[in-house]
Amino acid sequence: MISDEQTILEVKDLKIHFKLHEGLLKAVDGVDLSLRKKETLGIVGESGSGKSVTTQSILRIIPQTAHLEGEIILRSEETGKNINLATLPMNGKEIRKIRGGEISMIFQEPMKAFSPVHTIGNQMMETVLLHRTKDKNEAKEIVLQSLREVGMSNPEQRFDEYPHQLSGGMRQRAMIAMALASNPAILIADEPTTALDVTLQAQVLELMNNLKEKTGTSIIFITHDLGVIAEMSDNVAVMYLGQVMEYTDVDTLFHGAKHPYTLALLKSMPSVGAAENKRLEAIEGNVPTPINLPKGCRFFSRCKLAQDGVCNVQDIPLVKIEDGHYVRCVLVDEKNRGGR
Amino acid sequence: MSTGIETNNQPPVTPKSVKKQKEGYEVASQWKLTWWNFKKNKMALVAAVLFIVLIIMAIFCSFWSPHLPNERFKTYKDAPPANVHFSDENGISRPFVYDLQLKVNKETFRRTYVEDKSKKYYLHFFVKGGSYKLLGIIPTKTHFIGLEDSTKPFFIMGTDDLGRDLFTRILYGSRISLSFAFVGIFFTFIFGIILGGISGYFGGVADTIIQRLIDLLLSLPTIPLWMALAAALPSSWSTSQTYFGMVLILSVIGWTGLARVVRGQMLALREEDFTMAARLAGASNSRIIFKHLLPSMTSYMIVNLTITIPTMILGETSLSFLGLGLQAPAISWGVLLEDAQHLESIAFHPWLLWPVAFVIVTVLIFNFLGDGLRDAADPYKS
Amino acid sequence: MLNYIGHRLLQLIPLLIAISIIIFVIIQLPPGNYLTTYIQQLELSGTAVNQSEVLNLQHQYGLDQPVYVQYFIWMKNILFHWDFGNSFQWQEPVTKVIGDRIGLTMLIAIFSLIFTWVIAIPIGIYSAVRQYSIFDYIFTFIGYIGLAVPNFLIALVIVFYVFDHTGLAISGLFAPEYVGQPWSWGKIVSMLERIWVPVVIVGTAGTAGLIRTTRAMLLDELGKQYVITARAKGVAEKKLLFKYPIRLAINPLVSTIGWTLPALISGSAIVEIVLNLPTTGPVLLNALMNQDMYLAGSFLLILSVLTVIGTLISDILLAWIDPRIRFGGMEE
């Protein structure tokens, strides 16, 4: 993936391994990503693909037991310097400045993501006091403003309410407000709409798109729903079992995807225009746990095109087939080469 | 309160036979998984071994003990634990003990024993001693360990004020104390399962009444209540009547916890498919309860059983210790501890505290066992 | 909230009535009554028993009335005159016999509770935060033993140990010269010198239990999403720990205080007997053995009422501390 002036975050050959009783769990195994200013990068894949672990490792909030390798380069807006987040001391001062400051995160379940015994205002003030101002009154103003921006009615009242007093949609808005209150350069959203029903989902997505226009924040958007990807992203990384299977811009993803896994995902996606009786094809089988995986393609066990002796011989590299389009599949690779 | 939207993409109904097969497979692997998890817990494994030792000790107590429990050694009252020697003036020898000689301090009149080095008795296995019936049936005189002459002093844990061998009495006591715990658990389970089952399965008025009853029992302070009820047992009762009286007291007070859980499980389970299926197939209520609902709770009940046993042991021990429970001539750990109630007696005869060690180790065994089983059955809920 | 408390208070009335009836039945259970036991003792000692005197005594104690009448008289006197009846053995009103002793029993229970919390909470937090460290293992193991060993057996062993090493008999709450004396500074000091023994013994099981609960609860909270959220905001670890998971783990524990106290009081009965303290335990045992029914019954009744009130306090505390319950559905 090309990195240029506009790139603010670059992940290179990221590996995150957990040592478990059963063996080495390779949650993330050689992931490359890059994020440019004002870009929304979508990460899509079934649950268990390593999306959360990848993004949490950017903020270094994965458990200490995890073994982390690779580089996570952040071009700091404040200093203009490059920082390798992967080598910063865990929970040290430097990384804490970045957490919630330059990079904010919102999570899947807003109910669980807030502490139930502290008010919304209390929890939002915490971020602002850490990253924007030391003045309490000013901080409160920022929080209220932020609540207003996400469309909360009556922010003064919400400020003193507890999470369980808000509705699900309101809670997720509060979560977004909290993440944006510190003016981050990058917002990581880990399945922010998965726990919401369809109407709320649409509202929240629209809100995020609007805010992005306004603030110019770059977004990493995680989901397992391709429909959401279509609405949100500029570029998309398709992940499976800790690896990026295909990386491309969003148009190519829907009209020229090459990887069998991406194609299978697309097939399983209910499209609005499709005839009612068209059967949804879920990908057969479950996502295996990435422990003691055999050599070769990760998708081998579930791939319809898999060829014994071809796909399971050696690990497959992520190959560029066009500008801005990368695929990790021997079959695609060969076809393309043959055509050239 | 829950706002989470549950995704409900269950697969279409599988044919019955397939489902059944799958369940059978899952049950088997569930037990296997439990065993694997259990094996990982070393403390629990040690406890399991000790548990077996304990049971064998109690069942064959008459064989392991060197003497008979009511045999009085008039010349060896309050004798200290035997000093087993493994070497004499000629170096290493087979294990032996010396005879004991009574010495009375002229000023304090305290009685102490000193070893009489002139008389030496060797230890033997499978010696002939007092006659007893093994398991209550087989008449025999063989004891696992002892001296050739069983009237000579060999008291591993000393003797009491009547000159009875404490070790022998502790072994015999384990029989009553442990059996008491098991019988007590049995009744607790009967009460808990029946009342909890009725409460959860039928609901309605029965449920309300039983729940109020549980509230009532939980408001009464356990130990004073034990004491009050035990004090109400007529002193004219025979040992076995008192024994069952106490079992009933402890289980009548102790069933509430189990009943609550059984009720909860019943409520959850009766909503599940297989209860419905069984009911549609025309099975009667009791059949559903005993054939379907109870088996699905086995693992929980085994765990609960293991961790309730200590309560029973402690109940017996403390009541008998206070003189409210079993009385001599019955022999239980609690009865033996009655001798250790006063500072005067344990100050000069500290070996009377030996039953304490047995109680503690036993309780620990069951606690470790219970914890191991619970973690193994449910590894994600430590 | 007020509604909730009122609702709970109303529920208590039938419960308390049921408790009082049960207790009265229990103390009536043994065959005979105090007088028959008393007469038996007199006869054994060879004293002739005057029949009219017996009738007289029976009337005096109300023992000639039907049982339910005795119950109503007892209840009426308690509710309207704070009169729990007379102790047969002590020939004194029950309130007088129990009064001082219940104070000391509660004092021991309160000290035990404080001891338990001061020791257990920090250890529990440490064990959870440093899970699987060497100290975690040590504390866990000690906790096991503390939970498993019944406190009266610990009392026996400690009494012996102290005597064996120092020659001191640590029974009683006061040095001999203060026994039976009115309260004075010297007596208080003498009590404080000795009271730690029962306090520690009564507190061990509770301490072990609380360490375990604190550890488990905190471990549970540490893995929760809101902790990750706070970390992702850049909050420093230590501050985060105290503001969020520790607070959430301890909240429900605070509410247990209500029912822990009565449990400590009832659990300490046997320890008090072993240590021969001038508290309620030994009196209860004695009363039960001699069918001193009003003394035993009153003691049981007071303990039960304490338990009920304690449970109520616990429930209210829990509701008050946790905003989810404070503002949410009470019925759950």
Ligand SMILES: Nc1ncnc2c1ncn2[C@@H]1O[C@H](COP(=O)(O)OP(=O)(O)O)[C@@H](O)[C@H]1O
């Ligand atoms: N703390 C952890 N310890 C061990 N394994 C973990 C841990 N967190 C995640 N994993 C494993 O890493 C893999 C990727 O998880 P995750 O990133 O949460 O997937 P996704 O977000 O794509 O659903 C899964 O197999 C998961 O079991």
Ligand SMILES: [Mg+2]
């Ligand atoms: Mg995830």
